[in-house]
Amino acid sequence: MTGDTRKKLIIDTDCGSDDAMAIAMALRDPAYEILMFTIVSGNVEAGQAARNTLLTIERAGSCEPPVYMGARNMLLKELAFAYETHGQDGMGDLGLAPERLRLGEGHGVWRMLEALRDSGEGEIDIITLGPLTNLALALRLEPETVKKAGRVVVMGGAGFGGGNVTAAAEFNIWQDGEAAKIVMEAGLKNLMLVGWDACLGESMLMPEEIQRIRNGSELGKFVVDINRVLMGLNRERFGMDCLDMADPAAMAAALHPACIRECEKYWCEVDVSCGPGYGNVLIDRYGFSGKEPNAWICSGLWPERYKEYIFRTLGV
Ligand code: RIB
Ligand code: CA
Numbered sequence: 001m002t003g004d005t006r007k008k009l010i011i012d013t014d015c016g017s018d019d020a021m022a023i024a025m026a027l028r029d030p031a032y033e034i035l036m037f038t039i040v041s042g043n044v045e046a047g048q049a050a051r052n053t054l055l056t057i058e059r060a061g062s063c064e065p066p067v068y069m070g071a072r073n074m075l076l077k078e079l080a081f082a083y084e085t086h087g088q089d090g091m092g093d094l095g096l097a098p099e100r101l102r103l104g105e106g107h108g109v110w111r112m113l114e115a116l117r118d119s120g121e122g123e124i125d126i127i128t129l130g131p132l133t134n135l136a137l138a139l140r141l142e143p144e145t146v147k148k149a150g151r152v153v154v155m156g157g158a159g160f161g162g163g164n165v166t167a168a169a170e171f172n173i174w175q176d177g178e179a180a181k182i183v184m185e186a187g188l189k190n191l192m193l194v195g196w197d198a199c200l201g202e203s204m205l206m207p208e209e210i211q212r213i214r215n216g217s218e219l220g221k222f223v224v225d226i227n228r229v230l231m232g233l234n235r236e237r238f239g240m241d242c243l244d245m246a247d248p249a250a251m252a253a254a255l256h257p258a259c260i261r262e263c264e265k266y267w268c269e270v271d272v273s274c275g276p277g278y279g280n281v282l283i284d285r286y287g288f289s290g291k292e293p294n295a296w297i298c299s300g301l302w303p304e305r306y307k308e309y310i311f312r313t314l315g316v
Helices: 017-027 046-060 108-117 133-141 171-175 177-184 207-216 218-225 228-238 246-255 303-314
Strands: 007-013 032-039 067-069 124-128 152-155 191-194 260-270 281-284 295-301
Touching: 007 017, 007 108, 017 032, 017 046, 017 218, 017 228, 017 246, 017 303, 032 046, 032 108, 046 067, 046 218, 067 108, 108 124, 108 133, 124 133, 124 246, 133 177, 152 246, 171 177, 177 260, 191 246, 207 218, 207 303, 218 303, 246 295, 246 303, 295 303
Parallel strands: 007 032, 007 124, 032 067, 124 152, 152 191, 191 295
Antiparallel strands: 260 281, 260 295
């Protein structure tokens, strides 16, 4: 008899429209077992992010891991939602809601810690698609328990490009810079940041690829339609109907590492000063600090491999 060889995952999300695509991909990859989703405020308030996660699980039509509420507020910073990118409900304002699934009992941070406590060394990977508040709280409560995780893959930072919410910062890090600083300085043995730059350029989904996804399955139609607000924004920014899918890029890097093109380990720190640099991830590319690297920075994917992974997992 063979045992279950699937890698175990905890996915932390502020579920907006690109989180939903990433979540659908993970749910439909048979190589992984998702133990739970934990919710954090970010793109939208956590209550809405929870509803969006439950809706996505229903639509993905695969397994149904529990969803636990996590941090509704950031550690210090006031929340600022991303309505202009994802819509008021984070899902393109189509009036969709979960029909059947409900939140699980208990706080996401405790549930995450319980699972890690009961796990073997490196048995569970953590993937974060939103601000790092839940992970930072878990680290403050039980650092050694969190350090039992295998890989910690974060969609966060602008990589080697410019920010997407300020000149310096990417949204997930900027939304809770203090939490990101705690995670960065925690001494995690295998921390990888997939920056916003990884989903740009040739990794953007082009109009014909978006049509392939939309026409390929009910789930494909769902994940494209909920991104309609972002698509409208991109029509203005880039002059065409394309999609920069930050969370799917991070998910693909985490679950299908063969699609990683550029990834190096550097010493990194998070700017939490009260100025225009707040939320910037400073990457010590040339070793000025003399410090041991603490994070892998994934700044580029092989576009074809990445997109094939999206097509395969979404069944299109
Ligand atoms: O900067 C990209 C991040 O913010 C992603 O997590 C995405 O969901 C967006 O809103
Ligand atoms: Ca997100």
